[in-house]
């Protein structure tokens with residue numbers, strides 16, 4: 001099971017460090033065999049001295065080692081902190097920051113060349129969801145254009161846009177159906193994300209083909225995130 005926390009634009013360097021240490025202690029003390037991922041802001045990245053099951057990764061990067069890309073972070077800067085897992089294709093990057101499928105695929109190929117674990121996010125907006133499952137899958141497969149589904153360090157996160165940061169979670173049946181369709185072509189771990197909370201994570205993790213969750217808002221308190229990690233153990 002993979003339990004991942006996306007900080008989005010939250011937490012400081014100090015509170016990120018405290019969060020990571022609390023989670024690390026919790027996982028160690030309870031001897032939990034859960035793969036934990038934490039994606040803080042770029043400014044809070046650091047070489048955290050954490051055990052191997054916890055990875056601290058990047059929410060974003062520009063597909064370059066270094067160069068002249070004002071305001072961007074390249075691989076040289078991530079490498080400095082030993083980052084080896086990244087999010088790509090998050091709905092806020094696609095829809096709020098208007099990142100194209102082309103740039104997303106470019107980032108994917110670059111991260112693949114660097115041998116990074118990639119949590120690749122896909123998901124449909126509300127108007128596609130109301131059109132039914134075939135429309136949802138057509139939209140989602142489009143987001144896989146140019147993406148190597150056989151990459152060994154690929155993790156896919158199904159995150160319906162309308163469920164992210166809204167408090168609306170997809171129904172268990174909807175999640176099950178999409179994951180089942182994804183599983184027909186993807187052998188890698190499949191996560192669900194979209195308003196996962198402490199009180200629904202247990203049920204979501206029981207859904208067939210669900211190998212974990214990517215959590216935003218409800219994961220920003222270390223105690224709550226630890227409860228979700230514990231739920232994965234059960």
Ligand code: PEP
Nearest residue numbers: 164165193194195216217
């Ligand atoms: C996310 O940021 O990937 C996410 C799923 O956010 P939230 O849990 O807030 O919906």
